[in-house]
Amino acid sequence: MVTHPDGRISTRDEVMRDFDSGGNRLLEGKVDEVKVRVFENCAIVTGRTYARGECKGRAYEVRLRFTDSFVRRAGNGRQWRRMLAGSRKDDLR
Numbered sequence: 522m523v524t525h526p527d528g529r530i531s532t533r534d535e536v537m538r539d540f541d542s543g544g545n546r547l548l549e550g551k552v553d554e555v556k557v558r559v560f561e562n563c564a565i566v567t568g569r570t571y572a573r574g575e576c577k578g579r580a581y582e583v584r585l586r587f588t589d590s591f592v593r594r595a596g597n598g599r600q601w602r603r604m605l606a607g608s609r610k611d612d613l614r
Contacts, residue, residue: 539576549573562593564601 523531539545555568566589573582591601 545574545576547572547574564591564593565589566591 523533523536536545540547550570550572552568552570555566558565558567566587568587570585570587571583572585573580575581590604592604594600594602
């Protein structure tokens, strides 16, 4: 699930369908400033995503801050499950 900076929510299937159909073309993308904080059976991951591309014929360039939270799966200490994700628009510099 993706929460967009304007508050809209898209499922993974919706996002992948846009890419598969050519409706969204990612021309450049990167993730940086990643920090992971682990608290017993929970982890919080923060970072920044940069993306440049075209969506439905319109060019875009965006930088987002993201926060993802994970919980350790029961029975296997090495597997994590993503529980919540969010993002907000960051100023392009």
